[in-house]
Amino acid sequence: MERHRQAVRLVSATVRSLFERSEPYRIWHGSTNSTRPPHQKAGVRVVDISGLRDVLSVDAATRTALVEPNVPMDRLVESTLPHGLVPPVVMEFPGITAGGGFAGTAGESSSFRHGYFDETVRSVEMVLPDGEVVTARPDKGDEYEDLFRGAAGALGTLGTTTLLELKLIEAKKFVRTTYRRTSSVEEAVRVIREECAAERGNDYVDGILFSKDHGVIVSGKMTDDLPSEDERVQTFSHPWDPWFYMHVRDITKTLPSSASASASASSSSSSSEGTVTEYIPLSEYLFRYDRGGFWVGQAAFDYFKPVPFNRFFRWFLDDFMHTRMLYRALHGSGESARFIVQDIGLPYESAEPFINYVSDELAIWPLWLCPLKTPSRPSFHPHLRDGGKGKKDKASHGEMLNIGVWGWGPEDRNLFIRANRALERRVDELGGTKWLYAHTYYPRSEFWRVYGSAQQKQYEALRHKYLATSLPDVYDKVSVKVDNDDAVTRGWKPWLKSLWPVGGLWGIWKGIQSKDYMLHRHATWKWTGEGDEAKTGKTKSA
Known part of the structure; x- marks a missing residue:
């Protein structure tokens, strides 16, 4: 703890000195899971907090953990599982940090029960702008x-988080995972709401739409028991394992929808009822989307077209197919400038028209579905709004659905921007809001109308109260800088990287330089079978 205090004192002294000289600065965390392009001004000072990356303690009695902000999810889980505990909300990408989850928006497959990640934080230590x-x-x-409530989701624009106290819950050895097949968008939206009902007893719920007529709702319940000694344990972290989304698609593609099957009295097996059930070790479940980055990893094969997208090359190139390396490559290559990566929070009744819009206008599949419990207060997180465009912006508490839209956009830069602006307008019309980790093109006035005048008023009051007006505000941090709606300032480096395959090769090189592939190679959360009960603090029953 003394090392932590010394590090915070240094950060505090540096920030105070810059504040007294009215010098702008930015915080360096060491990594990012945002797809926003950087727009750091030349000469801006950097306050380096990348060394704050340790789990300081795990208290099994109080079910809490003290963690520094740059602790990634995989290291956090590795630290809590030996105590038989796990965070209630674990971001599905191992490299996302606890501080990033608090300062940004992190809603995952357990968020229909526990809310966003910051709802599981008991306290934060922060260095204010002075x-x-x-x-x-x-x-x-x-x-x-x-300050706590205002800083959650505010992207570090009210101060710098240096320590978090997290709530923990009991961990179990496996997740009993059920895949429920659907045959229409309407059915998928209805079924995902059904699986969130308290009487279902699910710990995790999300869904994948492969097309309008092939959807799968994935529900999970933590358990310590396998039904039999011969029950197969499914893993997704090893190089020869399947990618999760492909596994789900393949084992459900021949099933009838659960609705049509349940209407038939003749079926008795789980598969004939439109569902399949299997057992996944808890940590393997939490990070099941890591290999392939959901399905975005296939885009790398689309880019390097001579390389076939088959099981051999997914095994051979496995080091590059984990999310940390994919993010390095995405930023290094410059391909984020034409890759649509958007998460949208919508009222349930708006989900089907939005999915139809994405299908018709962008032709992007698969789509991710993640049910969310939204905050009752004004927030930068996706939240329910009273109606759509032009109506009151009062935030309300309730359920909503996140839809992940990730895929290639138009190659032409102007058309790419137009496609993103059109998507933003459609989301607004449907009463939704975007997650702010991705490309955002709203004009400032539209941004504040969408995210709420109440939120703007409270946020600006906090910036004045805590002397944060010298820092960039949220809009400054999230908006993509363009000259106008149809152009973007570009230099020779983006031009060079736009030439195939220069950008892709440069992205690979930046990934290799980072050595992030070593983190997964040496991860201890991966299931190896014998002896893994120690990872959850459990022992096998006789």
Whole structure:
């Protein structure tokens, strides 16, 4: 803990010195899972907090963990599982950090129960823009309650997080996973709501739409028991394992929809009822989308077209197919400038028209479905709005559906921007909001109308109260800088990287330089079979 205090004192002194000289600065975390292009101004000072990356303690009695902001999800899980505990919300990409989950938006397949990641945080230590170090809690009556709630999702624009106290829940050895086949968008949306009902007892729920007539809703329940000694345990972390989404597609493509099957009284087996069930070790389930980055990894094969997308090459190139390396390559190559990566939060009734829009206008498949419990207060997180365009922006508590739209956009830069703007307008019409980790093209006035005048008023009041007006605001951090709606300032480097295969090769080189592939090679959360019960603090029953 003393090392942590010394590091925070150094950060505090550096920030205070820059504040007193009115010098702008940016925080360097060491990695990012955002797809936004950087627009750092020349000469801006950097405050390096990349060394704050340790789990300081795990307390089994209070079910809490003290973690520094740059602790990634895989290291966090590796630290809590030996105590028989796990965070309630674990981001599906191992490299996403606890600090990123708090300062950004992190809603995952357990968020229909637990809400966004920041809802599982008990307190945060922050360095304010003038260098003062404070601890903020969400408890009513806490001196910095407004800071805690305002900083969640505000992208570090109110201060710098240096420590988090996280809630933990009991971990179990496996996730009993059920794949429920659907045959229409309407059915998929209905079924995912059904699986979120409390009486279902699910710990995790999400879904994949491969097409309008092939969807799969994935539900999971934590358990310590296999039904029999011969039950197969499915893993997804090893080089020869299947990619999760392909596995789900392949084992469900011949099934009838669960709705039509349940209407038939003649079927008795689980597969004939439109469902398949298997057992996945907990950590393998939590990071099941890592290899292939959901399905975005296939885009790398699309780019390097001579390389076939088959099982051999997925095995041979496995080091490059994990999300950390994919992000390195995406940023290094410049291909994020023409790859649509958007997550949209929508009321359930708007999901089907939005999916139809994506299918008709962008032809992007698969799509990810993730049910969310939304905050009752104004927030930068996706939240329910009262109606669509032009109506009141009052935030309300309730259920909504996240839809992940990830795929190639138009090659022409102007057309790419237009496609993103058109998507933003359609989301607005349907009463939805975007996650802010990705490309955002709203004009400033439209951004604040969409995210709410109440949110803007509270946020700006907090920026003045905590002396943060010298820092970029949220809009400054998320908006893609373009000259106008049809152009973008470009130099010779983006032009060179736009030439095939220069950008892709450069992205690969940047990934190799990072050595991020070593992190997965040496991960201890991966299931190896014998002896793995120790990872959850469990012992085998007789």
